[in-house]
Amino acid sequence: MRCRHAGSISCVTPLYEQQDDFLAMAESLCRQRQQRFTELRRQVLSLICAAEQPLGAYALLDMLKAKGRSAAPPTVYRALDFLQQQGLVHRLASNNTYLACAHPQQPHEAVFLVCRQCGNTRELHTDGIYRALSRQARDAGFLAEHAAVEVSGLCTRCRDITTPEAAEK
Amino acid sequence: MRCRHAGSISCVTPLYEQQDDFLAMAESLCRQRQQRFTELRRQVLSLICAAEQPLGAYALLDMLKAKGRSAAPPTVYRALDFLQQQGLVHRLASNNTYLACAHPQQPHEAVFLVCRQCGNTRELHTDGIYRALSRQARDAGFLAEHAAVEVSGLCTRCRDITTPEAAEK
């Protein structure tokens, strides 16, 4: 099942296998929007993108420092704020981590599947869920603006490891 | 629309109008489960229950101290851990607050409607959403165990205040 969304990035191929494409797209998006895709912002996005799991702000900070860059907490938080505003990065509230967005071209609501074992996280784009949530909220007199949906559980690999008999079938 | 779930606590009546009932139920639940509903735990639950908005841990801490109790962060975090284990309290990851559960009798998945203006938060019990999430996760090869669903937006009152013309209709 290929991605049906706009843009050149696939839903299924992990972002860290398409880093260059992703960074190029980010740069192009920022240019279109007259926003500056500075070296710092590129570095942070690149680190997030290269990671197999969502990263914490201080992990990013350490990586920046390791690359020889002078950096303090505001350095990374500011870059993260920018990247979130541009829709290039999402924040996971359930574990205070940040990950690259699979579809930065347009605003969207997403569902995150967070493996509690290995931390791998997938972003699903399921407007159905958000519509159902909006409707239920409206029935309760509530005007929904944004939904944070973070599902924790086990990814395929970790489920097979945890319950090896399941892998036999 | 009255609550269709088990227990004596209604979905629609705010918990702070049923504090005594709620505390009595909590005590009874703990007794059934052979868990100790200590004075500290009662106090914390009572404070959470009396609040109109979900409270942060340090707000609770200050309230405990104001009541003359000797307390430090672990005091309140331990009580919160216990109350969460017993299903009496939920934690909202999106704003690091804690609120009393509307249906502590059985484990359940819930949707939280968090007003970004006034902080008022309602707990909806909508198994439909969780089932849909589980199914979508399964289709992606993911075994869902828990879903944190936190919707932010405007409650009835704040929506009317923000856009007064809407209230006219």
Add this chain to the structure above:
DNA sequence: CATGTTATGTTATAATATAACATTATCGAC
């Protein structure tokens, strides 16, 4: 009451995030 267990007190510290202000880079007007 002796004993093991659970809960709480207490001190210190970890982890996450922001405030405030100085400095530097960038951009458009001239």
Add this chain to the structure above:
DNA sequence: GTCGATAATGTTATATTATAACATAACATG
């Protein structure tokens, strides 16, 4: 190019949220 405005980054300090570690107290059980 120079200038002034704006945006970005550097830097220091601090706020906020949460846990580790160990001591003491309360409770249950025989």
